[in-house]
Amino acid sequence: MSTSTTLYGHLHAWAAQSPDRRLIVEPVGDEHRTVTAAQLLDTATGFAALLREQGVGEGDCVAVWLPSWSDSYAWQFAASAVGAHVIGVNTRYNITEVGHVLHKARPKALVMAHAFQRIDFLTTLHGAITEARSRAGDGFTPPFVIATAAPGAEQDYDAADYDQGAGSCRSTDVPAGASAVDFRLQGDPRTLSVAFTTSGSTGLPKLAAHDEFAVVHHSEQVAARIGFGPADLMVEPLPYSGVFGYVAGMAALFGGAAVLLQAVFNETRLLHAWHEFGGTHFVGADDMLSRLRAAWEAEQLDLDSWRWTGIADFQGMSKEIAAWSAREFGTATGGVYGSSEIFALTSFWTQERPEELRWSGGGTLTSPEYTFRIVDPATEAEVPAGERGEIQFRGPNVVSAYLGDAGEGAKAFTADGWFRSGDLGEAIDDRSYLYVCRIGDVLRLKGFLVDPAEIEMHLAGHPDVEIAKVVGRTAGSGEPEAVAFVSLADTGTATPDDLREYCRASLARYKVPAEVRIIEDMPTVAGTNGAKIRAVTLREWAARPAAEAPGTGTAGVSAPR
Structure with missing residues (x-):
């Protein structure tokens, strides 16, 4: 069996090479703190020891129900250290959605926020456990619960309140004496690493899981194509639990850059942090940037460090936002494409493309190992160049498995192994395509x-x-x-x-x-x-x-x- 460096192994290497390297900048109260490579490794190692103490190991799932805190990153690396995989749970999810994730993913451990934004996570958890048990029957085992306070907050709560029948603790209750060499620096690259909930207008989401090789490969390819450097800072207010926030953040780290986090999107506070810490890159939706532009127009802070934006056009404002940022700061903007099942930033446009393409969805594939084709949605026959059809994909970026799959995952693939995106598109050349819309739209x-x-x-x-x-x-x-x-x-x-x-x-x-x-x-x-x-x-x-x-x-x- 071949082995490769794990996510945890990469973090260990970063810390060994440059222990003081800035990885994360995050709010703590009214201030911000910087998390270095050595500090994130220390936190991840402690979390890995806690997981191992609870019997979490190869093939197990860890559900992480946290805002975008540095701890969210640490839990991903900790899961890698013991061979487990993470499923991110959005903090906005209701009882039915959390229950669905617990039923499908069957996490052995659940990491959840304590006292965040006055959200009653505990009541939601009680209801979600009941929901999951009603779906799974007597075979359902509740997870061990690890409660986590916000960065810099007091650990002044009783962990026993979070016990759902399998035990509970606080995230600070880590065993003493854990060392990085005790954990998985090398491992099977096909071990599952992370899963994302798919989006859709109807029904409950599927849980699209990717293996560790895919996560590392994609992060490295995106980092190289964007061109990150050691002084760069990715401004990323999107949740780490979602595929766009996850990929943008991990690509920055693999490119030698750092990530500026924001647990709750507040355009004015983000504007000030962006200005203070010199944000260079941004990946997100046009609605967020529209609010940020309004805040900037009110305060006129210097954002001249802003070099590049990967934009998702959710509300038709990408073109005007791209024009504004280029005029005021010299920022280059490109439309992006991706999904939970093929990774965010599977493709994006670069500046040499004509304007009529540059801010639309689609783009040039990020990795030479990714391929696409355009087919007639009814017959799945490839269409001639210049005609529109469904975009289908092959490559290591394509979903490795669906957690809790009861057969529905097979419907996402053609008989000859291509992933059906459900998106209408048109080939521009052998490596690039234009995203038009969802086929259902x-x-x-x-x-x-x-x-x-x-x-x-x-x-x-x-x-x-x-x-x-x-x-x-x-x-x-x-x-x-x-x-x-x-x-x-x-x-x-x-x-x-x-x-x-x-x-x-x-x-x-x-x-x-x-x-x-x-x-x-x-x-x-x-x-x-x-x-x-x-x-x-x-x-x-x-x-x-x-x-x-x-x-x-x-x-x-x-x-x-």
């Missing part, structure tokens, strides 16, 4: 496949429009048609009829929305990678008369003509 209007984003971007070009989102519905004739939901800018006065005329002036007739509804706020869902507009909710509203749908009224509607 594409509209077939008058026989043509139409990306709703094309209509959305046109509407967003109207000076009165802040955000536009287009969904499909079935007309009375049985044919599909487009419905546009629009939120106006503060000074906007455009009517639905105005906006339909605006579309009619430039778009093909079949692309003009059958109806425009003006709403005050878009329905959104907070995910691990940022807030996304809930298209499923808008489809429900579109299917109902405007007077009966939340958020709209007859004054905000134009009838089809």
Whole structure:
């Protein structure tokens, strides 16, 4: 059996080479603290000793239900030290979602936050244990619970309160005398390392797990392609439990850089930390950057250290944000692509690409070991160059296993072993592709496949429009048609009829929305990678008369003509 350096082995090497190297900068109260390589190794080693004391070892799962603290990183390296894998649990998850993770992943240990943001984690845990037991029956064993206070906070709680039947302790209750040489510096590269919950508008998520070779390889490839250096600082307010926050942070560490964490997104506080510590890189969604831009416009702090942004276009604001950051700070911005099942930053665009590609999703594959193809979603036959179809992937970045898989994982793969992304795309060249939209979002209007984003971007070009989102519905004739939901800018006065005329002036007739509804706020869902507009909710509203749908009224509607 071949062996390779483990994640824990890499941390050990960083600490041996440069013990004072800055790895993490994180808030502690109203201040910030720096965590060095030696300090993170010491913390991870203590956590590994605690896991081993509880019998956690090869093949076991450790659920980490924490905000983005340095301890979240330490638990990943600690799990690697004993051959276990981590499943990140979002702090926003409710009883059903946490129960689902416990049922599917069957963690032997659960690391959870104590007294964070007034969230009642303990009540949620009690309910989640009941939920998991109801799903699994008598075969369910609750995890050993390790309670963790915020960085720098007092450890003034009773660990026994967290016992769910298998025991509990505080994260500081580590055995004495543990040494790094006692743990797994080398190991089987195919050992599972980390799992992420998949996102979706319906149903409960799958738990997509990746092996240790994939994590190390991807982190190294992303770091090399971004071009991190020892003085760089990745500004990463996205949760470490999600694939974008995880990959951005790990790539920075593997590239010799450090990570600036923020457990709760606060644009003003992040702006000040970014300015103080000289943030150089950012990976995140356009909604976060829009809020950061508003904070910067109010305070005008120097962000000239900001060199590069990997942006996810969730609300159609990437182009204007890229223009703003380039104008003010000389920042280069590229659209990114990825998912829980193939890793974030599996591809992204670089500056030599034309502007019409640069801020869209997709990009050039990060590693030479990754490949893609574009196929007809119905037949899975490859389509000619320039045609759109489903993007499918092969390579070490593709999910290794689904935790608790009951057979549903096989549906994600073709008979010849390609991973089905469920995304519509178009090949640009042999190594690059354009992401268009989710296949479920594409509209077939008058026989043509139409990306709703094309209509959305046109509407967003109207000076009165802040955000536009287009969904499909079935007309009375049985044919599909487009419905546009629009939120106006503060000074906007455009009517639905105005906006339909605006579309009619430039778009093909079949692309003009059958109806425009003006709403005050878009329905959104907070995910691990940022807030996304809930298209499923808008489809429900579109299917109902405007007077009966939340958020709209007859004054905000134009009838089809």
